[in-house]
Amino acid sequence: MSFKYGKLFRNPNYRKNLASTIVNRFGDSVDAIASSWIVYELTGQASWSAIIYAINRLPTIIVTPLVGPWVENHSKKNIMVVTDLIRAICVGVMATGLLIGFLSAPLIALLNLIISTAEAFRGPASSAFFPMVVDKDSYNEAISLNSSVSSITELIGTGLAAAIIALIGSSGAIYLDMATFVISALLISWMKIPAETLNAKVSASAGAYLKELKDGFVYCKGKKILVVFAFVALFLNGILVPINSLQTPIVTEVLKGGPELLSIFGIAVTVSMLLGSLLFPVFRKFLNGKKTIIMMIALIITFYLGLVGAAPLYETRYGAAITLLLLSIALGFGISLGNMYINVEMFNVIDRSYLARVSGIGSAISVGITPVTAFVISIVVKLTSTKIILVMAGVVAFLFGMYMLTSGTKAIVEAERENKESSALADEKSCADKITA
Numbered sequence: 001m002s003f004k005y006g007k008l009f010r011n012p013n014y015r016k017n018l019a020s021t022i023v024n025r026f027g028d029s030v031d032a033i034a035s036s037w038i039v040y041e042l043t044g045q046a047s048w049s050a051i052i053y054a055i056n057r058l059p060t061i062i063v064t065p066l067v068g069p070w071v072e073n074h075s076k077k078n079i080m081v082v083t084d085l086i087r088a089i090c091v092g093v094m095a096t097g098l099l100i101g102f103l104s105a106p107l108i109a110l111l112n113l114i115i116s117t118a119e120a121f122r123g124p125a126s127s128a129f130f131p132m133v134v135d136k137d138s139y140n141e142a143i144s145l146n147s148s149v150s151s152i153t154e155l156i157g158t159g160l161a162a163a164i165i166a167l168i169g170s171s172g173a174i175y176l177d178m179a180t181f182v183i184s185a186l187l188i189s190w191m192k193i194p195a196e197t198l199n200a201k202v203s204a205s206a207g208a209y210l211k212e213l214k215d216g217f218v219y220c221k222g223k224k225i226l227v228v229f230a231f232v233a234l235f236l237n238g239i240l241v242p243i244n245s246l247q248t249p250i251v252t253e254v255l256k257g258g259p260e261l262l263s264i265f266g267i268a269v270t271v272s273m274l275l276g277s278l279l280f281p282v283f284r285k286f287l288n289g290k291k292t293i294i295m296m297i298a299l300i301i302t303f304y305l306g307l308v309g310a311a312p313l314y315e316t317r318y319g320a321a322i323t324l325l326l327l328s329i330a331l332g333f334g335i336s337l338g339n340m341y342i343n344v345e346m347f348n349v350i351d352r353s354y355l356a357r358v359s360g361i362g363s364a365i366s367v368g369i370t371p372v373t374a375f376v377i378s379i380v381v382k383l384t385s386t387k388i389i390l391v392m393a394g395v396v397a398f399l400f401g402m403y404m405l406t407s408g409t410k411a412i413v414e415a416e417r418e419n420k421e422s423s424a425l426a427d428e429k430s431c432a433d434k435i436t437a
Contacts, residue, residue, distance in 0.1 A: 027180025029157025068357030216357030276336025299334030
């Protein structure tokens with residue numbers, strides 16, 4: 001592992017890519033606190049926060065799956081630079097509006113819509129750009145390091161947000177976010193990437209674009225492993241909604257505790273996800289894809305059913321805190337395993353020419369399940385207790401686990417076998433080329 005990490009850091013393009021990720025994450029984590037505060041300060045209404053949250057998600061669901069063919073046939077590097085600059089301009093307008101006094105909730109909503117639309121282009125471009133930066137045999141370590149560093153940066157940014165806002169004000173904090181987008185654009189523009197093979201017809205012809213778009217959906221449908229990935233992503237995003245939407249009722253009604261338990265939950269999940277991401281390359285040496293997915297599901301089931309089953313331990317404050325801590329660590333590791341496995345294997349099984357399209361479709365599917373599940377829970381919670389919802393979530397996870405055990409993981413096993421065979425053939429060809437030379 002140390003050799004592979006050393007190889008990564010000797011790659012100047014990867015160093016710039018990682019630095020770009022760090023500055024982006026730091027700026028976003030500070031901006032998230034500042035923006036939330038600004039919206040409520042301007043309007044005094046929680047409804048505007050909800051509206052802006054929904055607006056932020058719409059382009060991911062609607063725009064992202066449609067832009068893949070266009071992104072694949074334009075320079076990914078240029079798309080990332082331009083979208084970073086668009087985001088910088090929007091954030092700069094927001095900060096200036098707050099400073100001068102013309103900022104309003106509708107303007108924030110409009111700027112967020114533009115930013116989210118730019119991100120809908122940048123996401124697929126970033127996915128398609130990644131294999132140009134990192135060699136295939138370094139995917140595990142590169143994605144692990146990116147994820148871990150992102151989590152650490154977000155923790156630092158969130159922790160420093162209040163101090164930054166107190167020191168330079170809310171507008172200053174948002175200007176800081178603007179600066180991070182500009183720095184990210186500069187870092188990406190300085191990368192030296194081989195020329196890409198692009199198909200100009202897709203950009204010039206609506207018919208060619210629609211054909212490419214249709215081919216992307218057909219490719220996803222025809223590749224069994226991608227269908228399985230979609231099911232896993234749907235499951236993972238949907239099964240976490242009860243936790244995210246019912247945190248306070250879980251703490252007060254089930255654990256019989258107070259706000260300190262919310263802190264324990266948040267810190268434990270974040271830290272365990274961070275460690276899980278960092279240690280993922282080690283786990284993958286011992287766990288194949290099937291075992292990884294089953295372990296993820298088992299840890300999620302343990303969290304949900306464990307919360308309800310450990311009720312006698314909640315009679316004391318320490319019993320509730322320790323139980324929640326252990327279950328939250330299990331949940332964090334489970335989430336990390338699932339996320340990391342899909343993120344790494346996506347680059348192993350998808351043809352490069354389809355990366356942007358598949359990434360866009362996958363993002364829309366995984367994000368789209370969240371509001372649907374939240375709507376269902378908002379109805380169910382009026383009809384039953386929080387405990388019952390936790391049990392129901394555990395049962396859903398168990399049933400999904402049974403499906404994956406019986407038939408869902410067959411495609412994973414087949415894909416891993418094909419990947420090993422193609423890697424072996426590539427190694428044989430490389431050896432033969434060296435002997436010939």
